[in-house]
Amino acid sequence: MHHTDPHCIFCKIAAGDIPATLAYQDDQCVAFHDIHPKAPVHLLVIPRRHIASLLEVEAADAPLLGHLLAVAARLAREHGLTAGYKTQINTGHAGGQEVFHLHIHVLGQPQ
Ligand code: 5GP
Numbered sequence: 001m002h003h004t005d006p007h008c009i010f011c012k013i014a015a016g017d018i019p020a021t022l023a024y025q026d027d028q029c030v031a032f033h034d035i036h037p038k039a040p041v042h043l044l045v046i047p048r049r050h051i052a053s054l055l056e057v058e059a060a061d062a063p064l065l066g067h068l069l070a071v072a073a074r075l076a077r078e079h080g081l082t083a084g085y086k087t088q089i090n091t092g093h094a095g096g097q098e099v100f101h102l103h104i105h106v107l108g109q110p111q
């Protein structure tokens with residue numbers, strides 16, 4: 001498995017090579033606003049490392065996946081989604097995934 005994929009749009013966003021409206025970043029992950037929001041707040045949380053989807057995840061990735069969820073929860077709170085929100089992970093062609101770099105959607109309406 002490669003660390004980054006030179007053809008992957010989300011790897012390019014994580015590297016700062018193409019622009020996105022960032023909401024958060026740290027050494028493991030980046031969060032940014034979806035370019036076609038389906039809710040008043042629509043964030044995407046991605047690992048810096050290129051993992052194509054949950055289909056490629058291994059047991060050793062559990063700490064990273066936990067971190068992504070914790071970041072999603074904190075960003076939801078910070079964006080006013082205090083009454084609740086939806087999270088979604090589309091996985092594989094059969095799961096409706098369009099961008100093959102693992103991402104967590106965070107969708108909601110600020111209170
Ligand atoms: P998927 O169906 O793979 O779960 O969703 C991919 C999401 O990425 C879509 O909601 C789409 O609007 C978003 N997206 C695709 N390309 C870009 C981009 O270049 N920048 C941003 N910010 N979002 C993107």
Ligand code: ZN
Pocket residue numbers: 004005008009010011012049050051100101
């Ligand atoms: Zn990637």
